[in-house]
Amino acid sequence: MKKDYSKLWILFKSMFILSACTFGGGFVIVSLMKKKYVEELKWLEEEEMLDVTAITQSAPGPLPVNASVIIGYRICGVVGSLTAILGTILPPMVIISIISLFYEQFRTNPYIATALQVMRAGVAAVIFDVVINLAGNVVKTRRILYIAMMIIAFIATYLLDVSAMLVIFTCLGIGLLDLAVTLSKKKGTVA
């Protein structure tokens, strides 16, 4: 992997801004990272971003930090990882340190509460925008297996509350089966 230290500053700046402006869980920041690193900067491929998401979800620890470690590593090795982590954790550290001093006023302020509530509509729009593109690309593979897995995984997580980990590991199992089938078919054609 080629290391490009000139990207470090952009990496830090991007992670810092994403982390400072991400309200909601880990998948919000994954959507934003996809927009930033795949669409805007073109540092990563779309499939790579999905792989990184699967890995971050299966490893312990906060999802945005995990994703930063892997994306940073991809861009600039261990130095890149450290740079990306720093960008990700600085905003919450600074913001929370300040707020912890007067959190009572913060917690009960009606304007902040309203802003956070309506912001969910904007956050949802960003995620939907990303999902429309991603789901479109899954459909374009024209593999019934993949399309069915996507729909079933959605129903399982959203309607049936199955954990994300379980879904990922189940699909890992299906992937291994798929590999076994592919290999045995190849063997069949050779023999």
Add this chain to the structure above:
Amino acid sequence: MLLLKLFFSFIQVGLFSVGGGYAAIPLIQEQIVNIHELMTLEEFSDLITVAEMTPGPISINSATFVGMRIAGIPGVLLCTIGCIIPSFCICLTLAHFYYKYRSVSGVQVVLGAMRPAVVALIASAGASILMLGLFQAELQEIVLGNIRFVELGIFIVALFLLRKFKMNAITIILGSGVVGTVIYALMGAI
């Protein structure tokens, strides 16, 4: 000694919180409230509220908050670093192997099967947030008559701006917060 105790507590939180931020909350509670009695349960529930109201990962937010309340800036640094050390080591190892083997065709087949699932997980997170935004309720408790039209309007306009004009996502998120608050303020609802 207190600082070291905090540090090791948060290493455990980082190591055992598998599957997103909310998994970390009971672990932090166990370490800080039950085992070491550094905070009361009431202070702890304040912490969760604040961690949810501010940007950034919930476990980093909580680590910072606990560190600050108990030991000031040194506490913040140690708790946060403790919390991310396991992530850093584990993900760095995983990243190394991923980039080493990902072009192998067999690995591609396996990864290919995981990608549709990831798309579904992101979609599911989006759907939950949308329902919270439109109804202020989880899926099971939704009453259609309670739909909040301001949020619905913001969602539609935001999605249109993103699809049609490729508007910046962060501008959309912050903008929707500002616009929505102004609308509610004008309506006299705040």
